[in-house]
Amino acid sequence: MTAPDIEGLEVGTELPPLTVRFTRERLVRYAGASTDFNPIHYSDHFATQVGLPGVIAHGMLTMGAALRVVTDWVGDPTAVTAYAVRFTRPVVVPDDDSGADVTFEAKVTAIDGSVVTVGIDASCAGVKVLGAARAEVDLERVGA
């Protein structure tokens, strides 16, 4: 496995962006995989009753999808040493063929030895859905 070249990195270096499509089917699959069967993730009736605009994606699904922008870039998911997000806005997933597209963009925000901090922006229909999302990767862990 080849780690990104630390010498070629600087604060502000952009990672290749990623767009992930969230559909109702995907939410159902994630509910089963995670055992999070909160009905806000599959029932419009329940979601609107609790004041949401409709069925929303699991925050952890968005969080996991967002980290792919980092793991695809670094090439080895075990290099991730820390990852944190705030769930600021819900990802509303309509019951249709196209669902909701979430776009993830990331750039290097700090470099400390072999540890690179990456800030991630996640947006759906032009609205930011994650706040203060950042991951730390230790390039020395790549392939270790």
Added chain:
Amino acid sequence: QPMFTDPELGLALRRIVHGDQRFSYRRPLRAGDVVAATLTIDQVRMRSGTEIISTSVLITDESGDEVGTAAATFVHSRGTE
């Protein structure tokens, strides 16, 4: 998971909104690892009918060494259901 099914706590997953989530990883999990996860409710703040619950989970391996941590904030409303 036990946090949402403990009858004494009276929390319901369906009234929970996930506010934030933080992970740290000391080392990757490997096939065959046996780990224990210990959840601590660090803080509960009340704000106009909702509880803001801060939790942290410590994950340790069989020799007691830390594998990683997971910390989260949940917003729970005491509904009438």
